[in-house]
Amino acid sequence: MTDDVRTPGPSRPRHAAPAAALLWAVAYAAFGLAAALTGTPLFGGVRRLPAALDWGVVALGALAALVCGAVVRYGLRPLLRRLLRVLCGLAAAAAFGLLMDVIALMLGGRVDSWATTAHHALAAAGALLLAATARSHRDRPPGGAATAPPPPSRAPARVQRAAWAGTVAFLPYAAMKSYWAWGGTFAGTRKEEMLAVSARNGASDAWLTLQSWGVDATALLAALGVFLLWGLIRPWGQVFPRWVPLLHGRRVPRWLPLTPALLGAATLAPYGVLGLAYCALATAGVVTVPSGDFDTPADVLLVAWPGMIAFAGYGIALAAAARSYWLRTSPHHTA
Numbered sequence: 001m002t003d004d005v006r007t008p009g010p011s012r013p014r015h016a017a018p019a020a021a022l023l024w025a026v027a028y029a030a031f032g033l034a035a036a037l038t039g040t041p042l043f044g045g046v047r048r049l050p051a052a053l054d055w056g057v058v059a060l061g062a063l064a065a066l067v068c069g070a071v072v073r074y075g076l077r078p079l080l081r082r083l084l085r086v087l088c089g090l091a092a093a094a095a096f097g098l099l100m101d102v103i104a105l106m107l108g109g110r111v112d113s114w115a116t117t118a119h120h121a122l123a124a125a126g127a128l129l130l131a132a133t134a135r136s137h138r139d140r141p142p143g144g145a146a147t148a149p150p151p152p153s154r155a156p157a158r159v160q161r162a163a164w165a166g167t168v169a170f171l172p173y174a175a176m177k178s179y180w181a182w183g184g185t186f187a188g189t190r191k192e193e194m195l196a197v198s199a200r201n202g203a204s205d206a207w208l209t210l211q212s213w214g215v216d217a218t219a220l221l222a223a224l225g226v227f228l229l230w231g232l233i234r235p236w237g238q239v240f241p242r243w244v245p246l247l248h249g250r251r252v253p254r255w256l257p258l259t260p261a262l263l264g265a266a267t268l269a270p271y272g273v274l275g276l277a278y279c280a281l282a283t284a285g286v287v288t289v290p291s292g293d294f295d296t297p298a299d300v301l302l303v304a305w306p307g308m309i310a311f312a313g314y315g316i317a318l319a320a321a322a323r324s325y326w327l328r329t330s331p332h333h334t335a
Contacts, residue, residue: 035051155324
């Protein structure tokens with residue numbers, strides 16, 4: 001008599017990511033359906049796009065629910081993993097603008113549309129959950145064997161070079177903004193005029209006070225962004241340092257640096273790259289730049305170039321650092 005030996009099929013992920021992604025997909029589709037039926041536009045920011053586009057949210061949520069449900073039921077098969085990656089990319093694209101919403105809240109305590117902001121936040125959460133589901137079979141082996149976090153490590157040399165490039169890309173932008181805050185005149189605009197523009201755009205009292213003291217809040221945000229970037233590529237970004245009370249020596253939860261990193265990369269990288277292309281076309285005279293708050297289009301470009309270089313360089317470096325951090329902190333299996 002011969003034993004009936006069966007080849008095991010794809011293992012079902014044994015943690016909460018697929019189920020959580022399924023719940024998110026249902027909620028996301030319901031949110032889009034409610035917006036579509038009430039005529040609430042979820043795309044476009046200040047220039048609202050037609051509410052008919054909200055049906056795309058419904059479609060994305062419904063398809064994600066089907067795929068995540070199949071993962072829960074049948075396991076993470078290769079086709080499902082590929083679909084999850086596509087859906088993750090679409091959700092990340094739908095989350096574009098969330099960082100701008102956060103900055104708007106910090107600057108003025110309000111956003112252009114709470115429905116749009118809620119959509120950005122939901123889409124960002126979905127991108128994280130779909131990505132976690134796509135990698136869930138690697139994070140925990142069949143049979144529920146224990147996992148252990150790897151020791152703190154630094155990113156590969158190429159990622160560290162990208163971090164240096166992203167840091168240097170921010171320097172002209174930070175210098176320009178700080179020069180204004182210190183009372184200098186740049187692109188035909190003085191500090192007092194910049195304060196008036198900030199106040200007209202709804203800046204908070206705290207933001208305006210910092211500027212009046214010679215401290216530019218966006219330069220501070222840039223410094224925090226650089227701190228995050230280097231925390232992602234250095235060992236100290238995986239373990240709380242000694243100066244953190246009660247937590248020093250403990251592991252940093254992966255979501256803590258990855259959430260702002262992925263949010264920043266998904267917003268700044270495409271914004272900066274497209275902005276650089278627009279600046280190049282405007283400099284070549286192919287398109288016309290509105291002067292806006294400045295005296296001439298040339299002044300606008302003088303300010304736009306450092307900004308777009310900073311956003312593109314930092315955003316791309318942040319994406320590379322976040323990917324490296326994700327891979328280096330993924331739990332490995334123990335017997």
